[in-house]
Amino acid sequence: MSEKDLKNKKSDVAVDEDKRDFLFVTTAGLAVAGSALTVFSLIDTMNPAKDVLALSTTEVDLSPVEEGQSLTVMWRGKPIFIRHRTDSEISDASNVSVDELPHMASDESRVKNPKWLVVVGVCTHLGCVPLGQKIGDNKGEYGGWFCPCHGSHYDTSGRVRKGPAPLNLEIPPYEFVTDDIIKIG
Amino acid sequence: MLSSLRKVAFLLLFLITIDSGANAASSNVELIKQNWPFNGIFGRFDKASLQRGFKVYSEVCAACHGIRHISYRDLEGIGYSPDEIKVIAAEYEITDGPNDEGDMFTREAKMSDKFVEPYENETIARLSNNGSYPPDLSLIVKARAGGADYIYSLLNGYKDFPENFEASEGMYYNEFYPGYQIAMPSPIMDEIVEFDDGTEATHLQIARDVTSFLAWTAEPELEVRKSLGVKTIFFLVLLTIMLLGVKRKVWKHLE
């Protein structure tokens, strides 16, 4: 064995002993924990900042929206579809047998006041904004919304009826502050 | 080895003196030094003082000076609850819009809004202040050499013009202001505000409280920073001592 091999061997033995040493293990543990905390707090800067979170509630005045009309407002950078539904739209939505739906949900479970449907206007397939808010828009086969990206059809309760979308349009957290004002978020 | 380490330590010290010398070069009057509760490594703000200072700001300073980096929601940092802040914010009118008719409109400020500025733009501000521009106060403590002590000194530094001093029209004498002539008249006096907590509103008390408030607007992160700093340094010292042990143990193999 050459001198070098001998020395390497010696240092290897030392390293093996070191691996079991209490001081070495605790020091390494402490260093790893400290680095992990540091990395976490730095990565945390990428999470929503305070000013972004502060904008996460929006109050909307519903009084100017006539029956049959829709309103789009921004909430957290996404469109919120608010539809003042007509009686026929309400009955269309509530007369469907829930079991036939791709994503089962009754109309009652999706509204706080049957006159007003409030949904996040983002297709649950891949995030496009469906058509159906403006007069003259293609509202799809079920009178609700139609997503032009991949052809998903939503009904007047915002439930998916046809096409690749797996889920119904999401309901944002909201509440009626008064009869005419809702607070989203 | 040791002697060269000592040399390096000496050189570093020299460097630090150079730097502080460079910063101190800008003012030549000794400031009135205060023992601020937010100084030092364990420094904390006195919340009651900040709230009094906020009252001074909004009743006195806010007429001319903005704090545009502060949002109403930030007031939680000086101890107000969200409900109290909503009431405070609602006292301010903010321009928003355009609405559906394309017009700008005014509404009550919300928690998420930044503090409303006293002037629409710099030109209007200068017109209403004899040509001078009242600076924004959000960062004033960090933006002046001497920091809080400078602001406190300035508020207490008004004097009559000394004889033979060539005073300009509409200027005031302040011994701490660079050039001694300042466009702002002494903004505070005894009893100019009434404190809700019954603290006597003396000139010095008002100056101290509003300075504390401005120290907070400049560094709202100060308390978190210092407490995290103490923990971090404690951790690092412990780790370094352990590393010293590890290093000694490893190097023992060589002997």
Next chain:
Amino acid sequence: MKENTSEQNKGLTGWIDKRLPVFTFINHNLRDYPTPKNLNYFWNFGSLAGITLVIMIVTGILLAMQYTADTELAFDSVERIMRDVNNGWLLRYIHMNGASMFFIIVFIHIFRGLYYGSYKYPREILWMLGVVILLLMMATAFMGYVLPWGQMSFWGATVITNLFSAFPVVGDYIVTFLWGGFSVDNPTLTRFFVLHYLLPFGIVGVVALHLVALHQFGSNNPTGLDVKSEGDTIPFHPYYTVKDYLGLGVYLIVFAGLVFFAPNFLGHPDNYIPANPLQTPAHIVPEWYFLPFYAILRAVPDKLLGVLLMFAAVMVLFFLPWLDKHKVRSANFRPYYRQFYWLFILDCLVLGWVGAMPAEGVYVLISRVATAYYFGFFLIIMPFLSRFEKTTDLPSSISAAVISEKFDNKEPSSESYVK
């Protein structure tokens, strides 16, 4: 030998290593890498600089995700980072003070090389790559300081870019080109941001070359002697890895002290005032790490000569291997060089100090004397000493030096060999 190492690792690492010898590479360069056994703590600063570079790049990337490079928005976006972004103040203060720490580390690293003759044969290219890194760092730091768009940012950028107007005929064209307009403005800020983001990756590349060059002949050492036998060296791991960790611990304590308790100590209050192109601050100074060069610039009454001299102050470092051709590397064995060396350090500090002082009265004189010594040290003293300086007795090998140190129980300063 290589064949052996890769075959020792069976399993997945062995499989990968045979095709892509990364593990062999790591073994050779960070584990078995034979390192002189007498390195002192000044040899920690290379790895510290590398770690600081990583810290700067990581915090810089995260900051870039929040920063807006637009004259209308830049200042406010920085304040948003300080106030609203989660731990944003921590991120920015680390980055801001990290720049200062980086220069402290690199200056010490350079002065170490200067003392122990690390630039001499066969490490000339290693040294020159280091100077390239320094230049890139200076450019990066200068452009980074502009980004917050405070008063010092703006006026610093104005003054430094105006240096180029000193060149005859083309000067004004260069300056307009650098600005992308007729003053420091939005195009300038945008390009500075892009380059400030880009250049550090250039630094990483040059650092890689710096390491390749280093590992070609291995580290220099306090005696400056070449490694003569296996007994002079020890494997890098665990001996120097653990020593580097220990140094890192001490370094981080200093760094954290600055970040948490004096984050604006090395900065200037005026940079918390938004940039105002109509009003220059009363007393404008560059960041502390540029002060010595700034002093050289101002020492000369002629504009062009001042600028040339300032650039020459860095460029002269490239020629060091040929200015100092003395056969002995370490200043430990060069009694005269050593005295001039410490005088040179003092000279750099004096330059830094006058750089912060107003350019008037006695300060001008001091800066001229100090500038004269700065260049005199490289251009006159070094070549002169390389011809005439007699050294003290050299130890026969690194091992011999280590042993004699142990018996005398003191460092291998020249005194121990002068018998």
